[in-house]
Structure formats: structure tokens, C-alpha cells
Amino acid sequence: MTIPMDLAAPDASIVIVGAGLAGVRVAESLRDNGFEGRVLLLSDEPHEPYDRPPLSKDVLLDPEREHTISLATATDLAARGIELRLGAQVVQIDRAAKSVTLVSGEALPYTRLILATGSRARRFALAPEPHDAVHYMRTLDDARRLRSWLDGKATLAVVGGGVIGLEAASVASRLGKAVTVIEAGQRVMARSVAPVVSRILEQMHVAAGVKFRFGATISEIRSAGDTLEIELGDGRAVQADALLIGIGASPNIEIAEAAGLKTEQGGIVTDAYGRTSDPAIFAAGEVALYAGASGLERQETWAHAEAHGSFVGRAVLGDDRLYDVMPTYWSDQYDTSLQVAGRPVGEEDVLRGDPASGRFIVFHLVGGAIVGVSSAGMPREMRQAKALISARKCVAPVLLADPAFDLKSA
């Protein structure tokens, strides 16, 4: 790998906007791969870089867990020559001058700019705002706010039966709250799991006392004293002391758009190496809509932010290997850690194991080949299934469903 000449110059400077997982991994990767110039990591948050997945899980359950979520301290980063600036929101990119402007008015020049701005929680227009009882879940401050608001409260309503809504529902239910999930579709996590897995998850929540309102539209949310009254389209109403809106995330693309960079489908468009429509600017992590094997792709997972951040760091320095990482994610609900790899839904989805025991694996097949797998409590089978996905193996469904059939033999 030959580092581009302008990046080998003594005054070269790489500015990274966003100090989430992807931004931190870009910075580390630049150092790991021999960049010796200035690395500036800018965050609009007041906290040192932290991991988001625990926010809707352990951190919501127990404030002590906040101590376990650090991604890197300012001291760790400084030791590697990475300058972390907190509360440093970038409000403008000047592509002609190759500089970014902070909200304070300060301008910072760059040789390369990396946009790792991630996403924010999508707002729900009907939710009264600001309102103490209305919550979102994207940042450490969001998790702290919901945790302290739930203290001493009896009921939580969740709008959206997606990953974050269900994880928060499982924590709240563990804390003894009565939880109702309001979902517009007919099943939970419809975007990210197969119907058979939706049913398994739903049953787990129902067993814990969570109530579901499927196919529900919300016509109005009223403040009624200390509680909220959520009126549904069918005339029924849900009363709640707290309301969590979990209806997805909106990528932070505004500064890229304003600078005239190409954006599409809500993401910043890049080539296979993370380079945007301006060759001096790259995008990494959740905000990037990158050229993948099957067209433009954007992923909202921890594993992608981690791998893509490291990848873009290398690509900026001239590494021409392609990004080739199998999509994976997990979700923790109650005592179940659901692991998903590859495509989460097939033309046919084959179940092995007993979901009631917490140990199951679902193979997702397209044209007979295994393209994805969803599993809990079966790490060995999960590992073997991932190898079968990589090999695009066809295995008869009847064998996949049979616990006696050794996947290794396939």
C-alpha cells in the first residue's frame, strides 16, 4: 500500500466528523496503517466516544453499566496522536477551501475529510414535544433520561416493534413495568427478521406480560395529567406514564447535502472504497451508502460500523482491497441473544431446535442455497452455518431441520 503523496506531506491533516464507532475506527485505522499527519476526531456530543448497543440493554437496566461502554478515552486517543474535540459540531463543509466550520465559527482545514456522522432517532410528528414523558433512544443522554423517568412509573408504551423498541420493552418489563408495544405492521422486527423469528420473539414478550397492538395507527397523543393517552385509529386508547418512540433512524446527511455531495436513499453515496462524489471526502459507517457487491448498500449495525470504519481508514491511505464482510447483527431481549448473519429472510425459512428452550436456528434459503441464518443459544451451529453461507451451499431443508444432521458434514 502506497500512501498518497499529499497525505505523506508533513502538514497533511485528516478530519473525521463524528466520534461514534465508525469515526473512532477510522482514526485508529489511519494510525495502524502508517498515517503520520494530524488526525482530528470531531464529535457534537459532550461525552467521550461510547458504544450504543448497551444503551437499550444494560445501561437502561443499570446505571453502573455506563462504566463499561467506553470506546476510547481522550487520553487513549491522544496517546496515538488522535485529537478528540467534544461539543464540536460541524455545520459547514467548504469543499473549495478544503475546510470545515464548527458551530463556534472556527474553521479547520483538511487534506481528507471523513464523514462518519451516523444517524439520529427518527421523530414522530404526533408526539407532543418537548414532553417529559416522550422518549427516543439514540444517545447516552437519551438512555439516562428514560431510565430516570421510568423510576417509580408503572407503564411504558413503545411505538414501533423494531430492535430498539423490543429491547427497551424487555428491560422495562424486567423492571416490573406494564409494557404495550404499538406496531403498524403485523409482526415484530419485520425489517430485520423472518416471520418465524418474529413469532418466536413475540411469544417471548407475551410470556413476560408485554401487550402488542398490531396493525395499529395512532390518531392522536394527548397529555392527561402526568400520563399520556395514545389514541389508536380503531378508537381504542393506550394509557402510559412513558412513551418510547422507536420508529427507526435518519442518517445525518445534511452537511453533505449542503456541500453538494451526492446523496441518495437517505445516505451519502460512495464508491466501493468509501469515496464520495468529491475525491477528498469519504463516508464511513451507518451514514454511508456504499457500492457493494449487489448495488448501493447501507447498514445500520454495530459490526458494519466497526468493519467499515477500519476499512475506510485503510482505503483513504490507498489500500485497494474491497470491503467484503458478511452482514451480521445481534439483539438481546430477556435472556435471549439473537444472532443474525447474511440475509435475514429467505424464500424459505427452515427452523431447527426448540424456541421455547431458548435454543434455535433458522436457515434462510434462496433458490435452495443458504443465504442467511438467525439463531439463539447455538453458537457452534451458527459458526457452521456462516461457513455454509459463504460457500453458498445447498442443503435439503429436511436435513437442516434435523438436529441429528451434522452441519459440518455439509
Ligand SMILES: Cc1cc2nc3c(=O)[nH]c(=O)nc-3n(C[C@H](O)[C@H](O)[C@H](O)COP(=O)(O)OP(=O)(O)OC[C@H]3O[C@@H](n4cnc5c(N)ncnc54)[C@H](O)[C@@H]3O)c2cc1C
Ligand atoms: C440504542 C441502540 C442500540 C443498538 N443495538 C445494536 C445491537 O444490538 N446490535 C447491532 O448490531 N447494532 C446495534 N445498534 C446499531 C449500532 O450501534 C450503530 O449502527 C452504530 O453505532 C453506528 O455507528 P456510526 O459510528 O456509523 O454512527 P453513530 O454511532 O451514530 O455515530 C455518529 C456520531 O457522529 C456525530 N455527529 C453527527 N453529525 C455531526 C456533526 N455535524 N458534527 C460532529 N459530530 C456529528 C453523532 O452525534 C454521533 O456521535 C444500536 C444502536 C442504538 C442507537
